[in-house]
Structures are given as structure tokens and as C-alpha cells.
Amino acid sequence: MKLTKPRRDILKIYERIEYPLNAEEIYNLLNNEYDLSTIYRNLNFFEKENILKSIVFSDKITYYYKPQGHFHFIYCIRCKRFERLDLCFEKQFKDYIEKNIQFKITDHILYFEGICSECQKEGEFNV
Ligand SMILES: [Zn+2]
Ligand SMILES: [Zn+2]
Structure with missing residues (x-):
């Protein structure tokens, strides 16, 4: 797996936050350093690689979390x-x-x- 800078930054967030986050929250936590489409693309990548899992609630927002335990x-x-x-x-x-x-x-x-x-x-x- 190639760890580009946005990927590294996203994973760093998940080292300290164990609850699910949506793309916009990650975008804000990274101080808008990357555009939203970059965030989405990398979240999809992590999901495909089984590094993150996603969950969608009735409000249709997709949240991503680290499946630990x-x-x-x-x-x-x-x-x-x-x-x-x-x-x-x-x-x-x-x-x-x-x-x-x-x-x-x-x-x-x-x-x-x-x-x-x-x-x-x-x-x-x-x-
Ligand atoms: Zn409440
Ligand atoms: Zn269970």
C-alpha cells in the first residue's frame, strides 16, 4: 500500500479518534488542507483495503471507522x-x-x- 501524505494524515486522525467520522469532519480536522474529493477518494481506498469500515445511518451520511475489536x-x-x-x-x-x-x-x-x-x-x- 502506498502511503501518500493525505493517506498518512487521515490514518493519523484515526490513531486518536475511535468513533466514526464522515468525510467532512476529516476535512475539517485536517484544516482543509486537502479538498473533499481527495478525502472521499482516500476513504474509499481505505475501505477497499479493509483498513476502515463504513457505516451509513438513516440520515444517509457515510461514516468511517477503524474496525479494532x-x-x-x-x-x-x-x-x-x-x-x-x-x-x-x-x-x-x-x-x-x-x-x-x-x-x-x-x-x-x-x-x-x-x-x-x-x-x-x-x-x-x-x-
Ligand atoms: Zn445528541
Ligand atoms: Zn456484535
């Missing part, structure tokens, strides 16, 4: 903040699916969307 996310649809959830429910699902649907599971993605405690304080959290 096994964890899930809770995502606030108001302030777009993530929290990591070190809980997994795989076994029950896996047993059920493999037994009843004869489907071999190799991976899963699970996240919850909702309103975080900070946003709940602001009230009117109907979406």
Missing part, C-alpha cells in the same frame, strides 16, 4: 454523536438464524439510533 455504536440523530457500546448480542441471533434459516453468519453490524442524554434535556425530541 468488536463493538457497536449508539448514534444520536440530533447532535450526530457516537458512543461506543461494548456489548454484543450475537450469540442469540446467530443460534436462531443458523438453526432456522440455515444461513452461515460471518459478520454483523449493529447500531442503535436515538437521542442522547444531552439532547433529551433540550426537549422536543420528536424526529
Whole structure:
């Protein structure tokens, strides 16, 4: 893998941030040093190389994160903040699916969307 400067800079961000980031956030974190299309192109590259994984929530924004360890996310649809959830429910699902649907599971993605405690304080959290 060729590590160009933008690639190195993007990976550096992921050394200190473990929650998912979208292209625009990376763009800002790099002080607009590269244009957005460069950021997108390199994020796609990292995804193809399995260095980053992406996740899309109901607001259609793609977020990229480093798949280190096994964890899930809770995502606030108001302030777009993530929290990591070190809980997994795989076994029950896996047993059920493999037994009843004869489907071999190799991976899963699970996240919850909702309103975080900070946003709940602001009230009117109907979406
Ligand atoms: Zn929130
Ligand atoms: Zn899991």
C-alpha cells in the first residue's frame, strides 16, 4: 500500500479518534488542507483495503471507522454523536438464524439510533 501524505494524515486522525467520522469532519480536522474529493477518494481506498469500515445511518451520511475489536455504536440523530457500546448480542441471533434459516453468519453490524442524554434535556425530541 502506498502511503501518500493525505493517506498518512487521515490514518493519523484515526490513531486518536475511535468513533466514526464522515468525510467532512476529516476535512475539517485536517484544516482543509486537502479538498473533499481527495478525502472521499482516500476513504474509499481505505475501505477497499479493509483498513476502515463504513457505516451509513438513516440520515444517509457515510461514516468511517477503524474496525479494532468488536463493538457497536449508539448514534444520536440530533447532535450526530457516537458512543461506543461494548456489548454484543450475537450469540442469540446467530443460534436462531443458523438453526432456522440455515444461513452461515460471518459478520454483523449493529447500531442503535436515538437521542442522547444531552439532547433529551433540550426537549422536543420528536424526529
Ligand atoms: Zn445528541
Ligand atoms: Zn456484535
